[in-house]
Amino acid sequence: MTDLNAASAAATEAHSREFLVFSLGDEEYAIDILKVQEIRGYENVTRIANAPDFIKGVTNLRGVIVPIVDLRIKFHLENVEYGGQTVVIVVNVGERIVGIVVDGVSDVMTLTPEQIKPAPEFGVSLSSDYLSGLGSLEDRMLVLVDIDKLLTSEEMALVDTIDA
Amino acid sequence: MDISEFYETFFEEAEELLGDMERHLLELDVDEPDSEQLNAIFRAAHSIKGGAGTFGFDVLQHTTHLLENLLDHTRHGELVLRRDIVDTFLEAKDMLHDQLDAYRQGDEPDPEAFERICQTLKQLALDEMGKKVGHDAPGAAPAAKAEPERNPQPESESSGASDGSAEGRLNIALLGIADKDRELLVEELANFGEIIERRGDSSRYEVLLETSTSVDDIEMVMCFIVEPEQLEIVAAGAPAAGVSEAEPTSGSAKSEEESEKGGQQQGEVTAKPPEKTPEQPAKAESGKPAAKAQDKAKAKAKAASGGESSIRVPVNKVDQIINLVGELIITQSMLDQTVSEMDATQAGSLVNGMSLLQRNARDLQEAVMSIRMVPMDYVFSRFPRLVRDLAAKLDKNVELVTEGESTELDKSLTERIIDPLTHLVRNSLDHGIESPDKREAAGKSRTGRLTLSAQHQGGNILIEVKDDGAGLNREKLLAKAEANGVPTAENMSDDDVWQLIFAPGFSTADQVSDVSGRGVGMDVVKRNIQAMGGHVEIQSRQGQGTTTRIVLPLTLAILDGMSIKVGKEMFILPLGTVLESLQPRKEDIYAMAGDDVVMKVRDEYLPVVAVHQALDVSEAETEPTDCIAVIVQGEGRRYALLVDDLIGQQQVVVKNLETNYRKVPGVSAATILGDGSVALILDVTDLHRLSRTKREAQSARRQTTPAKEVEV
Secondary structure (H helix, E strand, C coil): CHHHHHHHHHHHHHCCEEEEEEEECCEEEEEEHHHEEEEEECCCCECCCCCCCCEEEEEEECCEEEEEEEHHHHCCCCCCCCCCCCEEEEEEECCEEEEEEECEEEEEEEECHHHEECCCCCCCCCCHHHEEEEEEECCEEEEEECHHHHHHCHHHCCCCCCCC | CCHHHHHHHHHHHHHHHHHHHHHHHHHCCCCCCCHHHHHHHHHHHHHHHHHHHHHCCHHHHHHHHHHHHHHHHHHCCCCCCCHHHHHHHHHHHHHHHHHHHHHHCCCCCCHHHHHHHHHHHHHHHHHHHHHHHHHCCHHHCCCHHHCCCCCCCHHHCCCCCCCCCCCEEEEEEEECCCHHHHHHHHHHHHCCEEEEEEEECCCEEEEEEEECCCHHHHHHHHCCCCCHHHEEEEECCCHHHHHHHHHHHHHCCCHHHHHHHCCHHHHHHHHCCCCCCCCHHHHHHHHHHHHHHHHHHHHHHHHHHCHHHCCCCCHHHHHHHHHHHHHHHHHHHHHHHHHHCCCCCCCHHHHHHHHHHHHHHHHHHHHHHHHHEEECHHHHCCHHHHHHHHHHHHCCEEEEEEECCCCEEEHHHHHHHHHHHHHHHHHHHHHHCCCHHHHHHCCCCCEEEEEEEEEEECCEEEEEEEECCCCCCHHHHHHHHHHCCCCCCCCCCHHHHHHHHHCCCCCCCCCCCCCCCCCCCHHHHHHHHHHCCCEEEEEEECCCEEEEEEEEECCCCEEEEEEEEECCEEEEEEHHHEEEEECCCHHHEEECHHHCEEEEECCEEEEEEEHHHHCCCCCCCCCHHHCEEEEEEECCEEEEEEECEEEEEEEEECECCCCCCCCCCCEEEEEECCCCCEEEEECHHHHHHHHHHHHHHHHHHCCCCCCCCCCC
């Protein structure tokens, strides 16, 4: 994993990268588009008992059982609703497939290395450990999420800890 | 073309061949070896040698070559088998295996080991063959060296002693061979025996050869170098040869028909009779029995290996197909559901098409699943060697009997059952079966009997390891259990006592041997088997032996399930765990101290697991009397699960939750229902555990039925 990150970091220096921009409440976030497998609606999620509330359950993605994480709940946003507009971004993290629920997907942006600024220690609802930077785009600010780190982190409880 | 691409194939094949070789060696009756078996062993060695040569695995090639030589003498009856010779062969086989592994890892095999095994084999050849040569036939002199470099084809074995080992002179004519090639050929021929005379020119060069090798074999070898038309082999005038070779023909009534089948080379020989040979007819016919034997051997080899009609496919490809078929089934049921809601009068042909699709999809699924099934022979075949070696080590006489080798089981399960079975077999040999003297004293035959059997039982496979040894010792077990702090009671039933040996750290061996007795065993065996969805039981009678029965599902990929409803959620219970279901009556429910609730079912008090409580299902029935109690069994215990409704019974495709998520308490896996949604498959035992911990945590605000008198 670290190799991959290092490699993509190295690539960033020379090339601009594409990001998928999504919204959570009023904030705009972005993840590396190469991590994204597909975008689909929120439907048919089977609840998993005794799991943290932000793990909505599992769903059937063409025969593969995929856990669904609601980042809105994880980031303590208000007005968490599920409707026709609720979007699930299916991402590939390592060898796993995980669906994340967001308020909406706006667009795909290309960011040059100059546009990516180091992440500050404050201002967002998640630890800066999971951020790979801030993207500034004229008057918009994108929070670049390191989705690998975020989803494999212990607090997401998506991955078995060693003793389990 | 990169030859290394074919390495893997060679390794796999060689491994199988070594397996065959071992099996045959073990089955071999030392006193009366079956020539077919000897040939099979020889063929295996020969094929490995060929492959090793092709890929440049010199050490492997050399070792197999030595072994092959010995085997060749064995099958020609020149080397009389003894048990220790078979042992040496087995040892050589192990060495070949090690070498193969080394090559597989990309290493060179251990040169010391190689030296050693070569020495052993050469010594054996020298000892045994030297004796032989000294005794009877000076003519058969070039013992170990007599083996031709390019060995005859595997099928070319000559039936027994008829013409194979017959001493005789052959007149071999080489037609139209250039001078320089001729020398090589003659040298090659010299490997077979002694050249008595040679004359002629390049158009026809004749060699008179005194040899013990059959015409057939020589032809086979020579055919690598020259065209069959360029070769004529006839038995020469030596009277002894004439008799011995003519003999087999007299019995062969079908000689005419046979000679037609007899293959090209023989036809060739008959077609061009050299004027010089008075014994010509005898010679011509001598080929026939050999040819017949050849056909027979071919047919047998085919029947035995089945290799020609199978393809080697990586398991993950098969798994992929199985997954896809699973998807197909799910899609089909989804469509089915949609179609069933349509108006049948308007969509008549669609409905018909759907039912056809359903049938085809099920057939396809069954067919695909059967690809993964392999016979238990795959597992059992490794035990003869183990038993033989262990018995020798322990100084016990043990006869291994296997039954039901053709019973089929999912490949992934066969691989996982090997370790537990090995353990059980070791245990039986070490602790179960007594030493010959003890057995005799107990009035039993000196040879112990260990039976491995497999059979289908409904959707399960039943595997038994049975010995006729001393059986388990109740007192010893109890004493040991107490010493280990395992709770016991004087009045425990025998079955309960036998279960004790599955406790961790338990060994009844008086002494720890390197065979077993370290006490890290039976609990692991039990855990492994439970992890495979099976269970294990022990039956034992003092002095009469012990039987361990393993019950496993046939496959892990598909499960017969009972779908249940709790609140608005659907769950699947493995049907194998469901015993019955009933409507609980108020008077059967008892609240126990410590928050436990039990239910009385036919004089038995079962712990109650409220599924809605364990899994936090909202909108579920909370009053036990409004629920349905499903009596389930897990890990030998029974529970009463409270659910809202039973939906029905269905086969489900098991999907791993841990692929993308993690282990979920109370849940063993997931599946996809007909409507495309995911349902969780419950793990009964884990569910009970979960409900206990939850109930303890929630005990403060727990509200149950009014406590009744506890009658336990």
